[in-house]
Amino acid sequence: MGFWNTMLAVDRRWIFLLVFLSLLIPMFLGVTFKLSISPEVQTLYDTLEQLPNGSTVLMTFDYDPPSAPELQPMADAAVKYAFKRDFKLIIMGLWPQGPLQAEISVREAMKDPEIQARNLEYGVDYVNLGFQAGNEFVIQRMGTDFREAFPRDIRGTDYSEVPLLKNTKNFSNVDFVFNFSAGYPGTVEWVQIAVDRFGVKLGAGNTAVQAPLAYPYLGAGQLVGLLGGMRGGAEFERLTGFKAKATTFMLSQTFAHAIVIVFVILGNIAYFVTRKKEQ
Amino acid sequence: MRREIPLIITFVVGVAFVIQYFIPHSPFDRFEQLFSDWFFIIAACAIWLGALNLMKLSLIKIQKRRKDWQYAVVIVVSWLTMAIAGFAGGRDFQTPGTAFDWLYQYIYTPLSATMFAILAFFVASASYRAFRARNLQASLLLVAGFLVMMGRVLFDDILFGRLFENFQPLADVSNFIMNYPNMAGQRAIMIGIALGIVSTALRIILGIERSYLGGGD
Numbered sequence A: 001m002g003f004w005n006t007m008l009a010v011d012r013r014w015i016f017l018l019v020f021l022s023l024l025i026p027m028f029l030g031v032t033f034k035l036s037i038s039p040e041v042q043t044l045y046d047t048l049e050q051l052p053n054g055s056t057v058l059m060t061f062d063y064d065p066p067s068a069p070e071l072q073p074m075a076d077a078a079v080k081y082a083f084k085r086d087f088k089l090i091i092m093g094l095w096p097q098g099p100l101q102a103e104i105s106v107r108e109a110m111k112d113p114e115i116q117a118r119n120l121e122y123g124v125d126y127v128n129l130g131f132q133a134g135n136e137f138v139i140q141r142m143g144t145d146f147r148e149a150f151p152r153d154i155r156g157t158d159y160s161e162v163p164l165l166k167n168t169k170n171f172s173n174v175d176f177v178f179n180f181s182a183g184y185p186g187t188v189e190w191v192q193i194a195v196d197r198f199g200v201k202l203g204a205g206n207t208a209v210q211a212p213l214a215y216p217y218l219g220a221g222q223l224v225g226l227l228g229g230m231r232g233g234a235e236f237e238r239l240t241g242f243k244a245k246a247t248t249f250m251l252s253q254t255f256a257h258a259i260v261i262v263f264v265i266l267g268n269i270a271y272f273v274t275r276k277k278e279q
Numbered sequence B: 001m002r003r004e005i006p007l008i009i010t011f012v013v014g015v016a017f018v019i020q021y022f023i024p025h026s027p028f029d030r031f032e033q034l035f036s037d038w039f040f041i042i043a044a045c046a047i048w049l050g051a052l053n054l055m056k057l058s059l060i061k062i063q064k065r066r067k068d069w070q071y072a073v074v075i076v077v078s079w080l081t082m083a084i085a086g087f088a089g090g091r092d093f094q095t096p097g098t099a100f101d102w103l104y105q106y107i108y109t110p111l112s113a114t115m116f117a118i119l120a121f122f123v124a125s126a127s128y129r130a131f132r133a134r135n136l137q138a139s140l141l142l143v144a145g146f147l148v149m150m151g152r153v154l155f156d157d158i159l160f161g162r163l164f165e166n167f168q169p170l171a172d173v174s175n176f177i178m179n180y181p182n183m184a185g186q187r188a189i190m191i192g193i194a195l196g197i198v199s200t201a202l203r204i205i206l207g208i209e210r211s212y213l214g215g216g217d
Helices: A003-008 A012-029 A039-050 A065-084 A098-110 A136-144 A187-198 A211-219 A229-240 A245-278 B004-022 B028-063 B069-088 B099-130 B136-151 B155-160 B169-205
Strands: A056-062 A088-093 A126-131 A176-181 A202-206 A225-228
Touching (some): A012 B099, A039 A202, A056 A065, A065 A245, A136 B028, A202 A229, A225 A229, A229 A245, A245 B099, B028 B069, B069 B099, B136 B155
Parallel strands (some): A056 A088, A056 A176, A202 A225
């Protein structure tokens, strides 16, 4: 058996090992690079920057732990940025695990000394409305009245008893909506209902797999900006100044991509060489 | 009547939803509230139905010692642990510091993330074995895939970062692919899907499409 035949029959555990090492080693190198900023991330950041301090921002966490490695870093940076700008933060989720992921981001933000010094108060500066079943119907209902979709927050407090929500009836009282999405229901549903029907200003953070589906909305101006995958998260971290996991893991992702590309090239060469010999 | 009543309900609800979308004023907005209330109730019940069904199937599997019944034991134990931790925590069971929150943070989240992360290894192995430039279309896909993969990570910064400031050819090509060919393709697919949804919805509302009722035509 020649070299190329051996290559074609290589045990997949060797590939697993190389991918594993390519992901692991860069984590300990501690090397960071100056990332270029893509236009869709820049426009999202610029829109956030234009909001006055103290604006009301709705963050919707429509993902679960499997997508957290990609989406959590950008969510962490967004929550920190919101607190730094004194945004009044309303959190919710169309996925059952979403609001719990938000709690992780809030907890992470509270570790920041600058944010700690602000003595942010639950119910006054931020509130977590929790999860509501019903997918896009929840968004539609929120267009009329948030309270009808979320009678109580995640801690069981009645909507009318939360000080932050006293003057928040529906989307017209929200300055910006930031959606973190890993699929259905997610960014597409927020565009189709909240943006198209109620005129909401929407920015989104998507997994790398889902991001290409959101580009038509970006081109049409229905999305003000888009953070796509870990790269989008790393760029957002750079712009906000909260460099964390996305920035650190970019090198691992680069090496993993390189390994996949090299293997696909080798696989193709082996395929064509062995096919030629057979002919 | 077993066929007529569901068809009438579908027609009334479908038409009401269409009307309220275009005329969001009284009395049509009340339809939306009424039907979305029903939808919330059905959706909440469906979650319970799914959870209880999972328990039922798992318990039957254990009882009959079917293949891989041991996994069903894991499901039942996990299900009961999360449910008991949730109910024991009362209304604010999801707040930081509760047993449910601990289980979610330190058991459920790492396990779920690990399961999904394994995908990276299988994708790498599958790409090596199956991603072949057999014809022009496959070659185009392969090249576009390579360019996007390289443009979305740090290749530019590693290759050119130290020599040229703001020289990002791979990122530029990747952005071009995402913003033009990808967007055009996605738009075509979305318009096709939307037209399909409209025609199917009309067929269902008008009672032409009845397969959702089950039991043949």
